[in-house]
Amino acid sequence: MKNKQQKKGILRGYARVSLDKQDLTRQIIELKRFGVKTENIYKEKKSGRTQKNRIELQRLLTDLKEGDVMVVEESSRCARNLRDYLAIIEKLSQKKASIISIKEPYFSTTDDSPHGELIRNIMMSLAQFDVKLISQRTKEGLAVAAAAGRYGGRPRGLSKKSIVKMKKIQTMWNNRNKSEPKMKAIETICKKMKISISTFYKYRRYNLKN
Numbered sequence: 529m530k531n532k533q534q535k536k537g538i539l540r541g542y543a544r545v546s547l548d549k550q551d552l553t554r555q556i557i558e559l560k561r562f563g564v565k566t567e568n569i570y571k572e573k574k575s576g577r578t579q580k581n582r583i584e585l586q587r588l589l590t591d592l593k594e595g596d597v598m599v600v601e602e603s604s605r606c607a608r609n610l611r612d613y614l615a616i617i618e619k620l621s622q623k624k625a626s627i628i629s630i631k632e633p634y635f636s637t638t639d640d641s642p643h644g645e646l647i648r649n650i651m652m653s654l655a656q657f658d659v660k661l662i663s664q665r666t667k668e669g670l671a672v673a674a675a676a677g678r679y680g681g682r683p684r685g686l687s688k689k690s691i692v693k694m695k696k697i698q699t700m701w702n703n704r705n706k707s708e709p710k711m712k713a714i715e716t717i718c719k720k721m722k723i724s725i726s727t728f729y730k731y732r733r734y735n736l737k738n
Contacts, residue, residue: 537595537625541569542588544605548573555601562630564599589616594624597638602631615726694731697721 541559572584607613629635
């Protein structure tokens, strides 16, 4: 599989630690051992709290070409949770690139087998479960606030235009073909509404139900 990917594109490695005093050497060794050339390793000493602040990660994602493969020692190097990881996978998909986690081959997108598709569906389901838990906690918090005489208004961070779009997405989600996989339905809605999967999750957190 690795040789096949090298023929199609470039292996681009990403190594990250959270603190300046931490060492990147171990990750770099693993990336080189996998086949990533030194000049194609993007190194960063940044917290994984937000993707936008990681300049080298953004540079790598920008540099990716069709057929390239992003290689990480493990998924936590590029994402702090499953939703972040899926957002990166989405960006790679848009560029027709892939990702490989050396220590977690089940997180890699180079596997087109039924088993690989199953793993990605499980990943999506886990992310949905996480969003559902957040939604449940939010509702519980609102219920407690209401009981105390405090009521919420418009969801924080959403404009009137976004709320209109959210309601439209809600209708599309409710009217989807429930016999098809949820991930396929999400991808269809995102394509029609021209939004990312991460944005879809954001709207779900406020309104959408299973």
